[in-house]
Every structure is written in C-alpha cells, then in structure tokens.
Amino acid sequence: MTVDLTSRRRRLKRLALAATASALALTLAACSSGGDASPGSSSDTGTYTLGLQEPDSTINPLTTSDYNAMFIVGLASEGLLSQDAKGKLEGRLADSWKASSDGRTWTVQLRDDLQFSDGAALTSKDVVATFDSIIGKDSQSPGKSSFDGILQSVAADGASTVDFTLAKPYADFPYLLTGSNTTIQPAGFDAGANWAKQPVGAGQFVLTKYSAGQGATFTKNPDYWDAKDVELQQVDVKFYADDQAQLLAFQSGEIDQIAASPTATSTLQASDYTETEPYFNKFDGIFLDVTKAPFDDPKVREAFALALDREEIVKTVYGGAAEVGNDTTFFPSSAIQPKGLEQREQDKAKVADLLGGTTVSFEITTLDAEKALAQVVQQQLEAVGGFDVTLKVLTSAQYYADGDDTPWLNAPVTITNWAQRLPAQYVDLIYRDGAVWNASKYSSPELEQLTDRYESTTDESERQDLANQIAEIEWTDLPVIVPAFASSSILLQKRVTGTFRSGQDFPGGFDFRGIGVTAS
Incomplete structure (x- = not known):
C-alpha cells in the first residue's frame, strides 16, 4: 500500500489544530471542562440536546480528524483512560495501569465483564487490534503521531491484560492513551468503513439514528460499565451550519450548551445561563x-x-x-x-x-x-x-x-x-x-x-x-x-444539572456521567 504522506500530515495537523476555525468555536463546548451546572435535582426529561456542525467526511473512529465526528464517536465509544478536569488520569475501560521497573513496558488491566453495544465481549484482543491499526506502518490515523518513536508494539496477555512495549521509557505514556482515535473498536473493524452505518461501541450511549444534514440520536447504553452514573436517557445532536445558527438555537432553548464567546455573552442575559469553569485549550x-x-x-x-x-x-x-x-x-x-x-x-x-x-x-x-x-x-x-x-x-x-x-x-x-x-x-x-x-x-x-x-x-x-x-x-x-x-468555557441552560467531571473532548472521554436535564 502506498501512503500519501503529505495528505496524511495535513489530516494529522487538522486534529492538532482543534479549535482553530471560528466554525468550531461553538462545538468547542466540548473542549471545556469542569464547572457546576445548576445545582440540582435528578433528570426528569433525561434528554440533553447539543449542536454540532455536520462532520465533513465519513465517520471512522480510527481515522477521523474532524472534531464533530470525534464527538459523535465519543458519545458511543470508550477509551482505556481519560483525564478529569484537572488533568488527573481516570480509568475507563482500564481498571489499572502500571509501568515495568525499566519503564519500557506499561501493563493495562481491563475491567471485568466489558462488552460492546452489540453484546460481544470486549477483551484484550480488541485493544491490541485497535492500537495495531493506529500505529501500523500504513496507518492513516491522526492518533499515530502521538505514538511515533514511543510505542513499539502491543500484545495481549490473556483476555484482560494488555502489554504496551515502548521504544524508550516514557513516564507520561498513560496520557497518550487519552488521545485522539484511541477509543477501543472491535477486532476486525474496517478502518475504511463508515462507522455511522453500523455503530458498535462500549460507550455511555448507543447511536440509534443518524440523519445526514439533520443530526443524530443516542440512547443510554444499559451495558456500559458505569451505567449507574449515567443519568441521561438520551442525547440528541442537531447539525447547524454556523455559529450564528447555534447561538439562535441556544437563545430559543433548542440546545443545552454553547461555547462562551464575546458574541454569545453580549447577546445573552447572564441570568439565563450557567457558565462552566474555563479550560485552557x-x-x-x-x-x-x-x-x-x-x-x-x-x-x-x-x-x-x-x-x-x-x-x-x-x-x-x-x-x-x-x-x-x-x-x-x-x-x-x-x-x-x-x-x-x-x-x-x-x-x-x-x-x-x-x-x-x-x-x-x-x-x-x-x-x-x-x-x-x-x-x-x-x-x-x-x-x-x-x-x-x-x-x-x-x-x-x-x-x-x-x-x-x-x-x-x-x-x-x-x-x-x-x-x-x-x-x-x-x-x-x-x-x-x-x-x-x-x-x-x-x-x-x-x-x-x-x-x-x-x-x-x-x-x-x-x-x-x-x-x-x-x-x-x-x-x-x-x-x-x-x-x-x-x-474556553461552556454556557449551559439552567435546566442542565450536575457537574462535568472532565472535558467533553477526547482527553476527557466525552463524559456525561452525573449530568441531567430537568423539565422546562
């Protein structure tokens, strides 16, 4: 297979520049973390609605560099680790992680009884297949850049243990497991496939409907490893063409969040929303x-x-x-x-x-x-x-x-x-x-x-x-x-309850645990 390196570099850089274009400014609600929403009660309606721009290409968890596509994948998929609002590592699919004495091997232990949304067990072989796809010679994954020169190989040690062998000691290696394109996909997943047509993941939600030009619907995943902490029963995504359209949607109460910006804060009444803590992005x-x-x-x-x-x-x-x-x-x-x-x-x-x-x-x-x-x-x-x-x-x-x-x-x-x-x-x-x-x-x-x-x-x-x-x-x-x-920070409707425990981006694992929505 011949790899077009210049095209790959451009795709990689488009990820590194998350938050550049003003068109992404509002979707960078996902790049903000922390902060209290309205103090609150449990969810009554259970549906959270957010606005994104429609992804500009085929949605594929392993190769996408489009932020909007990453958000959609992230709602229904799960990585090994994530970072909380203060940058502290938290286990997601991983129950523990530990370096060898020479710092050249990191061993990750998976949680018990993990499974994908189609009912199949999630095991070490799926983790190995995912990372082999990311770091392989012919990989087109934007996530590959984070592992170049660091990660040599990945191997399973039984059904629930994975060994990451490094080219050199790297004390911050677990942080790389929170990077882009690192959500775990089933072994055999086609890196060229359109994931939205047959979405399988191990995340907090299941993608139940995707309508081009309109949006997507997610429902709570009852088999998620931490389902008890997921209050929301549904997340609706609506696609908008530009910043102004999203601002109008927030102003009318159509969506539950929008990125803070001078335009947004000068247009809206401060008493009508709650703002999360800022996050350096x-x-x-x-x-x-x-x-x-x-x-x-x-x-x-x-x-x-x-x-x-x-x-x-x-x-x-x-x-x-x-x-x-x-x-x-x-x-x-x-x-x-x-x-x-x-x-x-x-x-x-x-x-x-x-x-x-x-x-x-x-x-x-x-x-x-x-x-x-x-x-x-x-x-x-x-x-x-x-x-x-x-x-x-x-x-x-x-x-x-x-x-x-x-x-x-x-x-x-x-x-x-x-x-x-x-x-x-x-x-x-x-x-x-x-x-x-x-x-x-x-x-x-x-x-x-x-x-x-x-x-x-x-x-x-x-x-x-x-x-x-x-x-x-x-x-x-x-x-x-x-x-x-x-x-960056997020402006939230008053009906949103709870505290975002991490950024709604790939390092934070698009985490909606503890978030609810009360009836209007």
Whole structure:
C-alpha cells in the first residue's frame, strides 16, 4: 500500500489544530471542562440536546480528524483512560495501569465483564487490534503521531491484560492513551468503513439514528460499565451550519450548551445561563524559521518577542479568555510548571537596542482563523518601530496544502494554533530536529536529551529540574513565540444539572456521567 504522506500530515495537523476555525468555536463546548451546572435535582426529561456542525467526511473512529465526528464517536465509544478536569488520569475501560521497573513496558488491566453495544465481549484482543491499526506502518490515523518513536508494539496477555512495549521509557505514556482515535473498536473493524452505518461501541450511549444534514440520536447504553452514573436517557445532536445558527438555537432553548464567546455573552442575559469553569485549550504559536534571515539572528527573534504587548493581546484578541504566555509550551494547567524564568513584557528600549537602528522586513503567513492575532501582532511591531510587516492570510485549504512546500511548514513566519498536549509531545512534534511539524527548522540536541530524560524518570524533583531546563532553552532560543494560552468555557441552560467531571473532548472521554436535564 502506498501512503500519501503529505495528505496524511495535513489530516494529522487538522486534529492538532482543534479549535482553530471560528466554525468550531461553538462545538468547542466540548473542549471545556469542569464547572457546576445548576445545582440540582435528578433528570426528569433525561434528554440533553447539543449542536454540532455536520462532520465533513465519513465517520471512522480510527481515522477521523474532524472534531464533530470525534464527538459523535465519543458519545458511543470508550477509551482505556481519560483525564478529569484537572488533568488527573481516570480509568475507563482500564481498571489499572502500571509501568515495568525499566519503564519500557506499561501493563493495562481491563475491567471485568466489558462488552460492546452489540453484546460481544470486549477483551484484550480488541485493544491490541485497535492500537495495531493506529500505529501500523500504513496507518492513516491522526492518533499515530502521538505514538511515533514511543510505542513499539502491543500484545495481549490473556483476555484482560494488555502489554504496551515502548521504544524508550516514557513516564507520561498513560496520557497518550487519552488521545485522539484511541477509543477501543472491535477486532476486525474496517478502518475504511463508515462507522455511522453500523455503530458498535462500549460507550455511555448507543447511536440509534443518524440523519445526514439533520443530526443524530443516542440512547443510554444499559451495558456500559458505569451505567449507574449515567443519568441521561438520551442525547440528541442537531447539525447547524454556523455559529450564528447555534447561538439562535441556544437563545430559543433548542440546545443545552454553547461555547462562551464575546458574541454569545453580549447577546445573552447572564441570568439565563450557567457558565462552566474555563479550560485552557490551545496556544497560537508564532513560528520563526531560524535557518534564514532575518530570524537566523537570535537578537531579531528576541526583539520580536519583546515588541509584543501580551496583556493587550489577551484583551483584544481573546476577549480576556486567555493567560499571558512566556514563550514555552508548558500550559498553565500542566502538572509541572517551569520555575526561574522572567516573564517577557514589552520593552521598546531593548527592542531598539537589539535591532541597532536597522529595520527588519518580513511577511507573516497564517490562515483566516488567526487573522485577528496576526493583525494585532503586525500593529504592535510597527508601532514599536524597527519592523516592516506584511500579512498573507490564506484559507485553511491553502495554508495546509499538500506538498513539500506547504505554507504552514515553509513560510518564514507563520501563526498556527495547537491544542493542549504534554510538554514532551511538543518537543517531539515542533522542536525536535527533523520533526514533521518543525516549522522553525530548529535543532537543539541539548533540548532533545533533556526531554528524553524528563520522560524517562518519575522522580518529581528531577522532573521539575528538567522542566526548568527545557523551558529555559525554549525561552532563550525562541524558535516559537507563545504570546498567550487561550481558554474556553461552556454556557449551559439552567435546566442542565450536575457537574462535568472532565472535558467533553477526547482527553476527557466525552463524559456525561452525573449530568441531567430537568423539565422546562
């Protein structure tokens, strides 16, 4: 089988950019977590209604990179592990997980008496078949990128035990099991099939109806391993064409949730909804090609970073729904936070000193969804002086075009957003020499060695020290400027009860346990 790698890379990146397009902004209700809904009573109607955009391709759990399709699959499927609202691992199909003494093997024990919605038993052979499909040589799964260079093989040890053999020790490996496309499918599942036509899963709900152009209906799965905690009897999904249509649907009470946005909160009455706690979901990285002028000069890169007013970016670009970044890829919600770095702030005098009276000219290439940030960056650079900046704004298809010269990996300066990942994953994907998404063409053997050590130890003190060193290199070398970390939250109808225990995204396992809906 011949694999079109450029097409695969684009499909993979479309997942990494979950939450880029404004068209996805409302479905990113699913990227928000935590927060109390209305304090409440048990469900009376038992039906929760949400709005999505119709998936743009065939729905397949193993290969889809469409967020809306992932949500639909996630309601009816289950992974081994998920993350709660604070990033703590929780067993789902897995009852326990443990590393070997050398850190090269992780053993996962499945819960007893698991089964799929068609009544078939879910065993270790299904887990092995699922991950073989993800990591195989000819895999077209977006999830494959998370395991490249880490996971060597998967094997069953009896009906309920699975051994994951790694290429190297990786302390955070269980977090990778919460990634995209990792819900467990029956052995023999066709990676080319349209799952919606014969949906089989082990999730909280069963897909009972899918109507193209209209929506989908899910009913509670009585055989789900934790069915007692699933209050809802039904979830209805309705497809909407755009943000405005979803906003109107929420305003009329047609759907139960919508992503918080300046437009939504200014249109709606605060007394009419409940807002969940914010959840950090992405950063918009400014990638500088460090192999070519002018950004082969560290002084120019530093001047760029110091010319930015990050507080103003948070206010104007993100409407306050963000936290100032400091040019490292450690999210504010990461379990380990680097220490000892000075927070970068706008410093016009130092910018002038670094540039030495010269004017730096360049073009920023980005896509429609990042236009607002690109414009503010352009304005701030030129207002400080010493920069002559033009913008090239492309459609998503143009920006992520197939081919070796695809703009998002080859333009001198790009702005690309990245969904939340582990710090070490970012090194593997965007900093490591030769990494497929290393748009900066950056290389640092020291950074790579520190990251390998970071993932090979579970000692908290050592990991903190290594995190400090990793962050310092990212901060000093500046192949990527990270001005802010964006956050999201959900607006819920007052009739929704309970607390979302995790994000309604693939790391959170699309978890609706404990959520109810009272009669209007």
